[in-house]
Amino acid sequence: MTRLLVTGASGFLGGEVAERAVRAGRTVAGTCHTTSPAREVFLRGDAVAVRLDVRDAEAVARVVDDVRPDAVVHCAYVQDGPAAEATIVEGSRHVAAAARAVGARLVHLSSDVVFAGDLGRPLREDDPPAPVFPYGAAKARAEEEVAAADPGAVLVRTSLVFGGPGAERSKHEALAIAVARGEREMAFFTDEVRCPVQVGDLAAAVLELAARPGVAGPLHVAGTEAVDRLTFARLACEAAGVDASGLRGAPSPPGRPRDCALDVSRALALLETPLRGVSEVLRRTS
Numbered sequence: 384m385t386r387l388l389v390t391g392a393s394g395f396l397g398g399e400v401a402e403r404a405v406r407a408g409r410t411v412a413g414t415c416h417t418t419s420p421a422r423e424v425f426l427r428g429d430a431v432a433v434r435l436d437v438r439d440a441e442a443v444a445r446v447v448d449d450v451r452p453d454a455v456v457h458c459a460y461v462q463d464g465p466a467a468e469a470t471i472v473e474g475s476r477h478v479a480a481a482a483r484a485v486g487a488r489l490v491h492l493s494s495d496v497v498f499a500g501d502l503g504r505p506l507r508e509d510d511p512p513a514p515v516f517p518y519g520a521a522k523a524r525a526e527e528e529v530a531a532a533d534p535g536a537v538l539v540r541t542s543l544v545f546g547g548p549g550a551e552r553s554k555h556e557a558l559a560i561a562v563a564r565g566e567r568e569m570a571f572f573t574d575e576v577r578c579p580v581q582v583g584d585l586a587a588a589v590l591e592l593a594a595r596p597g598v599a600g601p602l603h604v605a606g607t608e609a610v611d612r613l614t615f616a617r618l619a620c621e622a623a624g625v626d627a628s629g630l631r632g633a634p635s636p637p638g639r640p641r642d643c644a645l646d647v648s649r650a651l652a653l654l655e656t657p658l659r660g661v662s663e664v665l666r667r668t669s
């Protein structure tokens with residue numbers, strides 16, 4: 384894999400994927416949408432920035448045709464709002480069709496919230512998706528669209544992405560820190576379980592998969608430790624040296640996916656990249 388296209392490279396995961404790929408000597412093009420395409424604004428390293436709206440099928444095809452990538456990593460999305468459904472579902476279909484048309488390997492980013500989280504055990508790749516809210520439903524539909532357009536694509540289901548020491552902070556860490564400092568007011572759910580994954584670990588795994596065309600369909604790629612949201616928020620504060628004693632927990636309201644812990648044993652067997660548990664990364668040892 385020498386030429387890589389990363390959609391959503393102005394975002395948290397896409398930026399990390401693009402940067403690592405450049406450092407590994409790949410030729411990288413990364414897309415932004417509302418962010419300025421001035422390279423220094425969002426792409427670190429020697430990568431080419433392109434503005435793209437993935438809802439525009441012709442524009443997606445044009446960019447893929449121009450870049451001629453060996454592999455595409457599709458990170459672009461929005462979670463909420465009027466653009467979410469079209470960006471997630473149609474955008475993913477457009478990217479998959481364009482990747483297939485040029486014979487590029489596709490790594491599609493999906494989510495643990497394609498599941499309801501009510502099985503009471505870690506979720507495996509062959510468990511049927513059962514989304515309970517609109518974002519999860521859109522991600523589940525995107526998986527179907529991508530698999531139909533490009534059966535060789537790998538569908539990477541992941542969980543809360545965080546940075547930790549030495550990395551940029553994710554929105555999840557920033558929120559926990561803001562609440563602990565009294566800048567925001569909210570409770571963290573004590574019954575909502577996820578397997579947070581460090582952004583560098585996930586980016587490395589994604590790049591490994593981009594170079595492994597034999598792996599297709601859903602693959603669970605997340606941290607090896609399942610924690611509730613309050614525990615995650617406390618760990619994020621601890622790592623940042625912020626007093627977390629003011630954080631409070633509460634049960635989640637109905638209609639949210641609860642225990643979406645992912646069984647990552649297939650990814651661990653397939654990949655060289657370690658998938659560290661959140662405590663291992665965030666817990667302060669001194």
Ligand SMILES: NC(=O)c1ccc[n+]([C@@H]2O[C@H](COP(=O)([O-])OP(=O)(O)OC[C@H]3O[C@@H](n4cnc5c(N)ncnc54)[C@H](OP(=O)(O)O)[C@@H]3O)[C@@H](O)[C@H]2O)c1
Binds near residue numbers: 474493543544
């Ligand atoms: N973050 C998590 O905790 C998490 C958990 C599970 C799964 N995931 C999955 O991981 C992937 C990446 O997440 P992330 O948190 O890194 O995302 P992010 O930081 O929110 O970045 C989203 C990216 O998508 C771009 N984008 C938005 N609308 C677009 C459009 N219409 N056309 C083209 N690009 C568009 C944004 O561009 P601009 O900023 O330039 O507008 C940005 O580069 C997503 O597929 C997400 O579902 C993330």
